[in-house]
Amino acid sequence: MAEEHSNLDPEDWSQFRAEAHRMLDDMVDALAQLRQRPVWQPASEAVRALFDAPLPTAGQPLAQLHEQCMQSILPYVVGNAHPGFMGWVHGGGTPVGMMAAMMAAGLNVNAGGRNQIALDVEQQVVRWMRDLLGFPATADGVLTGGTSAATVIALVSARNEALDAGGELSRLVAYASTEVHGSLRRALMVIGLDAAVQLQAIDCNAQLQIDLSRLEAQIAEDRAAGLQPWLLVGSAGTVNSGAVDDLSALAALARAHGLWFHVDGALGALAMLAPEIAPRLRGIGNADSLAMDFHKWGQVPYAAGMVMMRDGAQHRRHFMAAEHYLQRDAQGLAGHSPWPCDFGIDLSREFAALKVWMTFQAYGSARLGRMIARGCRLAADLAARLAAMDDVELMAPQSLNIVCFRYCGGAYDEVALDRINRELVRRIQLSGLAAPSLTCMGGRAVIRVALVNHRTSLQDIDRLLATMQSALEATLAGDGRIGEG
């Protein structure tokens, strides 16, 4: 038996190179020919079973694994790269982003710290966002896996500041609208609050924005009851309908009442890149902290988000890593402090900044902004077409890039209508031609179209409406009915 090759690099680099080129070609083809595949299709049990095998003791050739990826993985992912994908709030990714992710994996940078250029790349991205959003020079930030993680980081600082000022953890109260994203509840749980009691979900106005007078009344009531109003969260685009809270009013209100003002910018912060939409986010730069995503409207491949802290020095006091093995020096590899690990939870981190940096460099802020504005125009156009239909009603004011509606025709009762709308979504998804998602508004099943993908065009909206029509006919005919599942 031949002695095993002594490290994990290929024995034959030219053979590896040839296979690597084939893998790259296949991925370029996959992106160039997205429309030739279904948006989404479920994996069969046979395919799923392939991923139920035990840990292999022996290795396999890369060519074989490449083939397995093409046959058993590529066809069965969620499909958010496809222009027909309109479900949830998912970015489409870009070919440039794909190459950046490959470069980052090859470099295998641990971006937690140390004297390396990767930190400059990340800080440049943070400064770009600081200036775009209108934060002061004292602000600082760090890239995260997404808004959920960014929110936890922001809230740790907000909580620690409150406790340092004599607050009592169990008396702190957070405020947000009923439409706020679930990641806020999770973050509150992670930092030790009981979200069921310590988050006041304030009702919305007709635009699904937080109702300011109800908010003020609740703050006053809670203070009178001996509680400690602490955190106010505004949404720069809610996940359900894209509603944008009045951020400048919230910032003023937070200042007047001594609350920490946090903005959830996961969906909408990057709309600052679109001059025709940016005015709706007025006040975003007045936040004490902000969480946002690059993997949605930024079209950066998953995953990349960021937390921005208005007072960077204050934030680092709460997170600075002081361990002996992480001590800093003026020179050498331990230089270039502060490090990303001083801003957040992760010590070892991927070099996510490279794909964000390369995306902005390759496309430029103006073009990315035009993509965002186009998604909003498509949403407005879709909403107008749906509103003109007899059997369809809009279920939320169309805002930014999201349209919520339902079929409401026939003489069906509400229970039947919910069933029909659920079945419509299921049928459209299973068609492979378009993929909206389902949500719930006012207790009713609602079809939700979120236009985030830069590839989605009028042609895809036309296809969605045509698919919906045939799905409706099949549903109402009870033809091969897809049961409640």
Ligand SMILES: *Cc1c(COP(=O)(O)O)cnc(C)c1O
């Ligand atoms: C997606 C989203 C989140 C969560 O962000 P992740 O990056 O998935 O963690 C939070 N808020 C809103 C409004 C979102 O759209």
